Amino acid sequence: MESVRVLVCLSVCLSVLTSLCQGERSAENQLPSAPDDSVLGLTTRELAEALQGFLDDADSSLGLSVEKKASVIPRCDVGERCAMKHGPRIGRLCDCLRGTACNTFFLRCY
Structure with a gap:
């Protein structure tokens, strides 16, 4: 038990x-950070433009489903059919x- 305690403290x-x-590391040992690092042969500006284009495409395709879900249900008058059984x-x-x-039971507004 005591050996576990010593191991944890160590x-x-x-x-x-x-x-x-x-x-405490010195600045000489650290890697230099360049503003235009290239990843897979692309600069950060090109990567940002590609990401923005992807997000715009995703936004346009997602917008239709959100509009359908957020649509307002029309109002029914008294006696009109308000539901359907599936x-x-x-x-x-x-x-x-x-x-x-x-x-x-009647699926109508009363």
Whole structure:
């Protein structure tokens, strides 16, 4: 039990020392950072333009599905059909006016 304690304390001390030594490294040992690093033969500007084009394409294709989901359900008058039965499920066709509710047996606003 005591050997586990010693091992844990030793590992904590080593990790603290290595983190302190990492912060103390001289500037000569660090890699220079160039503003136009090339990755796969492309500059950062070209990569940013490619990413922007991809995001624009994704936005345009995603916009249609979002508009369909966010559409407003039309209003139904009293006595109009407000729902449709699809097997065990009931799908809504329209929203009943204030003060009325969609009757799940007749599927009409009352």
